[in-house]
Amino acid sequence: MSFGVPFFPQEASSEAGHVDALFYTLLAFAVVLGLSLTGLVVGYAVKYRVGSPADRTGRRSRTMALEIAWTTASLIIAFIFFGWGAVLFVRREHPPADALEITGLGKQWMWEFRHPGGQREINELHVPVGKAVVVSLAAQDVIHSFYVPAFRIKQDAVPGRTTHIWFIATEPGRYHLFCAQYCGTQHSEMGGWVTVMAPEQYTSWLNGQGEGDTLAASGEKLFRALGCSGCHGAGSKVRAPVLEGIFGRPVALANQQTVIADERYLRDSILNPNKEIAAGYEPVMPSFDGLIDEGELQMLLAYLKSLSPRPSAGTKT
Numbered sequence: 001m002s003f004g005v006p007f008f009p010q011e012a013s014s015e016a017g018h019v020d021a022l023f024y025t026l027l028a029f030a031v032v033l034g035l036s037l038t039g040l041v042v043g044y045a046v047k048y049r050v051g052s053p054a055d056r057t058g059r060r061s062r063t064m065a066l067e068i069a070w071t072t073a074s075l076i077i078a079f080i081f082f083g084w085g086a087v088l089f090v091r092r093e094h095p096p097a098d099a100l101e102i103t104g105l106g107k108q109w110m111w112e113f114r115h116p117g118g119q120r121e122i123n124e125l126h127v128p129v130g131k132a133v134v135v136s137l138a139a140q141d142v143i144h145s146f147y148v149p150a151f152r153i154k155q156d157a158v159p160g161r162t163t164h165i166w167f168i169a170t171e172p173g174r175y176h177l178f179c180a181q182y183c184g185t186q187h188s189e190m191g192g193w194v195t196v197m198a199p200e201q202y203t204s205w206l207n208g209q210g211e212g213d214t215l216a217a218s219g220e221k222l223f224r225a226l227g228c229s230g231c232h233g234a235g236s237k238v239r240a241p242v243l244e245g246i247f248g249r250p251v252a253l254a255n256q257q258t259v260i261a262d263e264r265y266l267r268d269s270i271l272n273p274n275k276e277i278a279a280g281y282e283p284v285m286p287s288f289d290g291l292i293d294e295g296e297l298q299m300l301l302a303y304l305k306s307l308s309p310r311p312s313a314g315t316k317t
């Protein structure tokens with residue numbers, strides 16, 4: 001629905017049409033409302049201009065029915081737009097369960113992406129056409145924002161959190177990628193391109209990136225190198241919870257609460273282990289805050305998630 005006007009970027013994702021439909025409807029509504037109000041203002045200004053023969057006796061009439069009608073109509077219209085926006089918001093919060101999960105890390109001043117197979121790219125993101133992709137975002141330093149206008153998606157990457165955005169690219173091509181949150185002197189240069197390719201091309205592109213560890217395998221190496229396995233591994237002397245299958249499972253805490261072990265929980269368990277102590281264990285796990293960077297944390301999370309049989313996408317922080 002671009003009306004052939006070059007002001008709006010191409011619609012190249014599953015979300016673009018939905019967002020544009022709402023946007024253009026709101027725009028049309030605002031134009032109609034704006035024009036009719038302007039018409040009334042101008043009309044009355046002309047009618048009651050100085051010296052005009054209009055009736056100025058000032059009789060007042062008030063129709064209750066009319067008052068109620070326009071108030072109710074405005075309320076209903078406002079709620080229609082609210083409901084429409086809410087439906088799109090909920091949709092945006094729930095990626096399809098089979099989505100391909102790519103990690104994105106924002107840092108001053110570049111975007112670094114990692115594919116599940118461990119392939120890494122900077123300021124470039126290759127994705128297959130027609131397949132749901134969820135980008136799970138983290139920030140190394142300050143708030144950045146992952147923004148692809150042609151997909152009509154934008155999501156902040158916030159330090160200390162994992163956030164998500166998903167899309168299905170619908171047209172092969174190259175699309176601008178930006179950081180949409182002012183993040184320092186070279187903010188304007190923080191961006192690049194999303195390349196949407198046919199699935200076979202995407203596969204051969206992945207294969208052409210050279211052999212390397214998958215994201216989860218890099219995470220497993222870190223898990224050993226950082227000494228996590230010394231406590232959490234089988235046969236360890238320290239009593240520490242087994243991490244197999246932890247992702248997505250309810251965990252009983254020492255304070256009697258139960259939480260779901262989502263990305264938020266795993267992240268906090270590693271960076272701030274004393275915040276939530278697993279029931280039945282001593283709070284002896286050291287904090288890894290400052291010892292690992294966000295990229296390494298993403299690898300550890302990928303590893304911990306790979307220990308769970310269920311599909312890892314589709315969960316929210």
Ligand SMILES: [Cu+2]
Nearest residue numbers: 144179183190
């Ligand atoms: Cu930025």
